[in-house]
Amino acid sequence: MIVVLTGAPGAGKGTQADLLAAKEGFRKVSTGDALRKHVRMKSPIGLQAEAVMARGELVSDEILFEILREELGPDSGERILLDGYPRNVAQAKTLDSLKETHPVVAAIHLDVDAGELVNRLSGRRVCGNCGATYHVTLTPSKTAGVCDKCGGLLQQRADDREDSVRTRLSVYESTTKPVLEYYRGKGLYQRVDGLGSTEEVFGKLKGSLSGVKFR
Numbered sequence: 363m364i365v366v367l368t369g370a371p372g373a374g375k376g377t378q379a380d381l382l383a384a385k386e387g388f389r390k391v392s393t394g395d396a397l398r399k400h401v402r403m404k405s406p407i408g409l410q411a412e413a414v415m416a417r418g419e420l421v422s423d424e425i426l427f428e429i430l431r432e433e434l435g436p437d438s439g440e441r442i443l444l445d446g447y448p449r450n451v452a453q454a455k456t457l458d459s460l461k462e463t464h465p466v467v468a469a470i471h472l473d474v475d476a477g478e479l480v481n482r483l484s485g486r487r488v489c490g491n492c493g494a495t496y497h498v499t500l501t502p503s504k505t506a507g508v509c510d511k512c513g514g515l516l517q518q519r520a521d522d523r524e525d526s527v528r529t530r531l532s533v534y535e536s537t538t539k540p541v542l543e544y545y546r547g548k549g550l551y552q553r554v555d556g557l558g559s560t561e562e563v564f565g566k567l568k569g570s571l572s573g574v575k576f577r
């Protein structure tokens with residue numbers, strides 16, 4: 363049984379997915395992680411994917427689905443939290459071809475408004491030396507611009523500059539919206555308000571999942 367978890371960059375999806383795995387018994391399946399694993403293992407499909415990426419192209423839906431299917435494994439009645447898939451309606455339909463063994467029972471959208479996402483992402487600073495992350499207002503370092511852990515200089519990733527963030531968010535929205543509509547049409551869509559502390563949002567997610575019929 364699959365719960366699809368979607369959320370824009372900065373919505374806190376990764377943190378919440380890890381919490382659901384640790385505390386609610388979900389197995390987290392991330393297509394991004396699975397793809398990297400296959401490339402590392404040099405499995406046949408991993409080698410195919412690597413060749414595509416080496417040409418600077420995106421891994422095809424077919425390859426991604428093959429990797430996903432392998433990662434899902436046989437049906438064992440487990441609760442799977444799917445992260446990073448489906449990214450378009452074609453992928454959502456392909457996923458439905460596994461409904462005998464792996465039906466999608468809910469699609470949860472961790473929703474945070476764009477202004478808040480821009481604030482979260484554009485305020486992020488990363489230590490150039492040790493990789494520790496801070497936020498200029500939410501989790502600031504003791505001395506502005508200097509890492510608490512190693513004294514390294516804090517930097518803003520090019521990806522986190524406000525104009526880049528706005529571009530990333532609009533790309534995310536235009537590709538994800540049809541997927542959410544697809545699940546809404548099947549009665550599987552649930553919106554969870556992503557504003558609040560990690561614990562508060564986790565509470566809301568659990569509340570939302572408590573209404574899901576796992577068979």
Ligand SMILES: [Zn+2]
Nearest residue numbers: 489492509512
């Ligand atoms: Zn550091």
